[in-house]
Amino acid sequence: MKIVFMGTPEFAAICLEEILNSKHEVVGVITVPDKPAGRGQKLSQSAVAKLAIEKNLKLLQPEKLKNPEFLEELNSLDTDAFVVVAFRMLPKEVWQIPAKGTFNLHASLLPQYRGAAPINWAIINGETETGVTTFLIDEKIDTGNILLKEKVQILPDDNAGTLHDKLAESGKKLIIETLNGLENNSIQPQPQENPGELKPAPKIFKEDCKIDWSEPIEKIHNKIRGLSPYPAAWTNFIQDNESKSVKIYKGYFEHNQENSDKPGQIKFEKNQIKILLSDGIYYVEELQPEGKKRMTDKDFVNGLQDKSDWKIS
Template identity: 40%
Template sequence: MRIVFMGTPDFAVPCLKALQVSGHEIITVVTQPDRPKGRGHRLSPPPIKTAAIEAGLRVWQPKKIKTQECVAGLRQLLPEIIVVVAFGQLLSKEILEIPRYGCINVHASLLPKYRGAAPIHWALINGETETGVTIMQMDEGLDTGDMILSGKIPVTAEDNTGTVHDKLAGLGAGLLAEALNLIESGKAVRVPQANEFFSYAPLLTKEHEKIDWAKSSVEIYNLVRGLTPWPGAYTMLGNKVLKIWGVQACTTDRIPGPIPELSEYRPGEVLGIIPEVGFAVATGNGCLAVTELQLQGSRRMQAVDFVHGHDITKGLFLN
């Protein structure tokens, strides 16, 4: 089939590579414009652009895919199907109707759960024990189209968004190749989503990323791993942002010296230093050990090293 591929981040790269060896023809790769990145704010290409150029594929970077100029350009390409993987722009009805086989999407959740922009993050934040990828026939709604294929993976307590992202990217690539073969052969079965079970995974905001120490230890643990390795959960140390990259369960008997009952501490209060680990912080129902962090303006480091150069003492508050 003649394929137009639309994708932008790292997650889409394995799918593009799977198409290159699938026997189908990739006529154009559509991705987002280059964006400023890093301290120097230099324009940086999206990962899909880099992968496409390395493969010798044509790249198109429209600012807005819904313009009449873009719609006309897509029509001229005569695609038989459009494959969308984390592209970052919604497609209009006009675009959805261009290809003979329509448009399909590789979505990083088990639909109808976690429709939206950040399905992996929210699956981890909500403590899911499994997640997966769904190949979906696109319609005008937000991830509401009929399902063609899906695959599951377990989510362990040690997983974070980064590890799950990589597992799902590989899973999605395999499912995409299988789905295209089913579609081309006329054997694809489209299953409507059970809309009564849907949930959304909205874009993350600073409000979502801030740690509320009054929540349970499990909720905070899931927030931290759900925001690792990007964008990072944070708290405030004085007037500076303190990113928390790693936490682990702890008990007060790991803290040297006399420790009053946890009920006497307020959430966010430092309980003390835990040798060779970091420091303990009171939560809404216990405590957590902070093991890896990054103070605003500094590098990411192990908490056990951080406490040697900073005044992290019992009674200090993180808020």
């Protein structure tokens, strides 16, 4: 089939590469316009744009998806299906164009975790299973009829980065299965089930990433790994009334009740960073102090001159 692919980040680029290696033909790629980024404000391309240029594919980067010239060009490609991965909400004028429809790959088992950050929220909420879903796009976000699903296990040592890679691996294969099924009419779209309580996956902002140390220690641990490596959970380390923001990427915990009289203290012992909490100890293994590079607990402790009277907030 002739395919137009729409996407932006690395997750989408991995899926595009898989389609390029399949029997289907990519006749166009749509991604966001290049944007200024970094200190020099140089124009930065999306991962999908870079791959499209590398593979010499027709690349469209419209500012507005309802632009008449863009819609005319899209119609002229004579496409069988549109594939969407981590892009943006499409107007009806776009998704109704192809004969076989427009489908999206979403990194959860829909209808759970609709929204912009399904990978992060599944780990933050302590799930042991998630997956990928292909579904037909309609007027609302992530609510269209299901085409195919694939389950993926979340292991105790997974973080958002490792789960991203597992879901991309599973998702790229599901896209090819979906394209093949649409081509031979072997897939029957099914309405999304109503499971009762829906768990959302809204976009994550900086304030959402601040660690609340009063929460149960396991919940804190899930938040840290669910936000690692990006956007990263953070807290404040305080000494002598001086507060510095610190991102925490990795750690582990042990339960005990011995610290209930001194929660919030930080102890540095045997090159370890121990945060004393009311229900246990959290050991920070990888962190990034404000204005410095990411480092191990050992490097951080070795760089300290005064190791007394540290707290978190």
